[in-house]
Amino acid sequence: MEYFEVHGGIPLKGxxxxxxxxxxxxxxxxxxxxxxxxxxxxxLPKILDILSFLEVLKDLxxxxxxxxxxxxxxxxxxxxLKISSKEYYNLRGTQTLLxxxxxxxxxxxxPSLGGCNIGTRPIDLHIKGIKSLGVDIGWEGGYLRAKVKDxxxxxLVYLDFPSVGATENLIIAATLASxxxxxxxxxxxPEIKDLAxxxxxxxxxxxxxxxxxxxxxxxxxxxxVDYKIIPDRIESSTYLIAGIMTKGDIVLKNCNPWDFESVIxxxxxxxxxxxxxxxxxxxxxxxxxxxxxxxxxxxPGFPTDVQPQMMALLSTAQGTGVIIETIFENRFRAAEELIxxxxxxxxEGNTSVITGVKKLEGGNVTAPDLRGGxxxxxxxxxxxxxxxxxxxxxIDRGYENIIKKIIGLGGVIERRxxx
Ligand code: EPZ
Numbered sequence: 001m002e003y004f005e006v007h008g009g010i011p012l013k014g015x016x017x018x019x020x021x022x023x024x025x026x027x028x029x030x031x032x033x034x035x036x037x038x039x040x041x042x043x044l045p046k047i048l049d050i051l052s053f054l055e056v057l058k059d060l061x062x063x064x065x066x067x068x069x070x071x072x073x074x075x076x077x078x079x080x081l082k083i084s085s086k087e088y089y090n091l092r093g094t095q096t097l098l099x100x101x102x103x104x105x106x107x108x109x110x111p112s113l114g115g116c117n118i119g120t121r122p123i124d125l126h127i128k129g130i131k132s133l134g135v136d137i138g139w140e141g142g143y144l145r146a147k148v149k150d151x152x153x154x155x156l157v158y159l160d161f162p163s164v165g166a167t168e169n170l171i172i173a174a175t176l177a178s179x180x181x182x183x184x185x186x187x188x189x190p191e192i193k194d195l196a197x198x199x200x201x202x203x204x205x206x207x208x209x210x211x212x213x214x215x216x217x218x219x220x221x222x223x224x225v226d227y228k229i230i231p232d233r234i235e236s237s238t239y240l241i242a243g244i245m246t247k248g249d250i251v252l253k254n255c256n257p258w259d260f261e262s263v264i265x266x267x268x269x270x271x272x273x274x275x276x277x278x279x280x281x282x283x284x285x286x287x288x289x290x291x292x293x294x295x296x297x298x299x300p301g302f303p304t305d306v307q308p309q310m311m312a313l314l315s316t317a318q319g320t321g322v323i324i325e326t327i328f329e330n331r332f333r334a335a336e337e338l339i340x341x342x343x344x345x346x347x348e349g350n351t352s353v354i355t356g357v358k359k360l361e362g363g364n365v366t367a368p369d370l371r372g373g374x375x376x377x378x379x380x381x382x383x384x385x386x387x388x389x390x391x392x393x394x395i396d397r398g399y400e401n402i403i404k405k406i407i408g409l410g411g412v413i414e415r416r417x418x419x
Contacts, residue, residue, distance in 0.1 A: 004389040004403075006380040007412035008362055011248035011285070014409050018236050018255040019045040019400040020229035024191040026093030027168040028198045028229065029053060030100040032073055033062070034176055035202055037224030042070045044229055045400040048393065052087035056094060059085035070226075079104055083111055090114045090397075095165045098126060098146060099172030102135055106148040116369035116394075119328035125166040129157045130173055133181065154179035154218055162187040162212065162298045168195055174216040175204045183214040189299040190259040194230045201225045231279075233259035235399060237306040238374050240264075240283040243409070244272040245313045245382040247285040250409055257281050262302045266292055266310070270317060289313065291321035291356055298327070308334040308375035314354040315343035315379065323352045333368035334375040340365055341379055341387070362387040367394040374399065381411055 020043035029050075032039060044050055054064045054071070060083070063074035079101070088094050092115025101108035115121065123144075130146060131137050134153040137146040154177045159166055167187040172195075174181035186192070188210055196206040196214070202225045205217040236255040243250030244267055257264060257276035264274045264281065270292045273284040291314055296304040304327035314321040315338055325331050332352050335345045341360040346353045362385030367373025373395040380387030389395075392415065395402060406413045 001390065001418045002392055003416055003418065004377065004392045004395070005414045005416050006362070006377070006387045006389065008381050008383040008385060008387060010246065010381070010410055010412060012243045012246045012250055012381065012406070012409040012411055013248045015251045015253050016239050016405050016409055017253045018231045018239075019043070021045075021191055021194070021232040022047060022049055022398050023093070023164070023234070024194040024229050025050050026053060027096040027172065027191065027195045028227065029057060029073070030096035031172045031175070031195060031199055033075055033079055033100040033104045034172065035222045035224050036076050038072060038074045038076070039224045040070045040072055040226040042226070042228040043231070044071050045232065047400045048397045049091060049093060052091055053093055055087040056083065056085045056091070056097075059083070081105060081107060082109055088114070092116065092121070095123065095126065096168045096172060098130060098144065099169035102130060102146050102148065102152065102173050103176045106152070108144070108146045110144045111142065112144070116371070118331045118333070118369055123165070125159055125161060125163045126169050129159065129166055129170045129183075132157050133173055133177055152177040154181040154216070156182045157184070159183065159185045161185075164189050164192065167192055167214070171195060171199070171206060171214065171216060174218060175199055175206070176221070177218040179218055181216045181218070183216075184212070186212050186214045187298060188212060190230060190233060190256065198225070198227050201227065230259070231255045234303065234305045234371070236260055236281065237263040237303070238309050238378070238399070239405070240267060240274070240281065241306070241309045241313050242378045242381055243283045244285050244289065245316070245378055247382075248409070249284045250282070252281040252283075254279055255281055260303070260306075262300060263306050266294065266302065270313070289317040291317045291319035291354070293322045295324040296327050304328060304331060305371050307331060308371045309378055311335065311345070311352065311354060312338060312375040312379040314356060315345070316359055316382065317356040320353060320355045323354065325350045325352070334372035337365040337368065337372070337376050338379055341383055343379075359384055361385060364388045364390070366390040367392060370394050370398045381406070
């Protein structure tokens with residue numbers, strides 16, 4: 001059984017290069033199916049989730065070639081109507097294949113989705129939105145079956161919740177539809193802007209001014225483009241918190257500070273010194289951190305994907321902090337593992353109350369999901385003594401070269417196996 005062995009208590013110092021954004025790569029690689037031809041994608045993170053997603057694309061008929069600094073994706077061949085790759089079942093990011101296959105083939109047959117167990121994660125908004133574009137869609141025999149009735153037609157779609165995945169699916173499906181689609185109460189995450197930018201470079205006509213209204217005027221076809229994925233704002237935030245919580249001094253390279261402004265502001269409020277300079281952000285520990293309150297919200301609010309990492313940081317901050325998680329109903333799973341390390345955390349529904357303790361003790365913990373695993377890694381790096389983090393594959397799903405990057409910052413971590 002695999003685990004990360006971490007020797008904590010060492011301040012992380014130095015530079016860390018931020019990788020491409022997993023949650024931008026998923027919708028952009030799906031949207032590439034709307035285009036026939038060869039394209040180069042730069043800054044694709046070589047993490048479990050993306051490598052699995054590329055296997056799914058290969059299974060659908062896409063040619064994938066890995067080069068040193070980019071991947072060549074060739075979507076010229078016919079794209080299969082059926083998903084048979086087992087990799088599909090581990091992912092949530094495959095959700096955007098719905099819009100892509102409807103846009104490319106006029107139909108899709110998708111098994112139910114995988115991904116982190118952080119809530120029920122329904123896709124009712126995806127289904128309602130795609131249906132309004134003239135598509136027969138519904139669950140049948142464990143598959144989500146979608147088929148364009150006569151033509152894919154633009155429409156006005158209101159999202160009850162600014163769902164990231166539903167917004168992405170609608171943008172992708174509407175790109176080649178006839179007429180205009182307007183999405184109201186759309187998500188505004190940076191990954192969605194990146195998707196719109198990629199499609200517009202390929203000849204789409206998408207207007208997104210950050211107001212929560214997105215206009216897509218359908219076009220006849222798109223042309224192949226080479227594209228560089230934006231940096232990962234969640235990875236950026238995770239390393240920044242790790243640097244601060246270990247009382248260190250780190251510099252993020254090749255990041256987009258404006259994409260994680262809310263995290264930077266909260267860390268400053270907690271007493272850290274954060275300076276942004278172009279595509280670099282420096283995070284320095286200056287004094288004992290004090291507690292802050294967090295409420296997760298859709299972008300530009302505080303990101304739910306950084307909530308577990310902040311729970312770790314608050315575990316040893318001075319005072320009591322309150323976290324209200326408004327996005328997912330089961331996203332405090334790291335708490336019980338942090339408590340094993342000495343944290344003082346109380347959970348009441350979607351609210352957690354974290355009373356800072358002097359320090360955490362290294363321990364044997366298990367990663368519950370991707371960001372919960374990242375939180376435990378941060379906690380073990382900052383605690384005294386040795387920790388073992390079991391089921392590290394959760395962490396590998398979203399953090400490229402994490403062992404190498406932490407060692408590069410002076411951390412002591414090793415991937416080991418219990419025979
Ligand atoms: C994306 O998930 C991200 N995943 C998540 O990151 C991220 O936490 C989330 O957006 C919110 O920012 C990917 O991009 C692959 P949502 P998604 O649809 O699209 C409810 C990570 O750690 N909802 O915005 O699934 C849903 O239940 C992952 O990298 C409906 O009710 O998020 C949830 O409560 C975790 N009906 C809320 O909306 C729907 O049809 C947000 O979901 C769709 C969503």
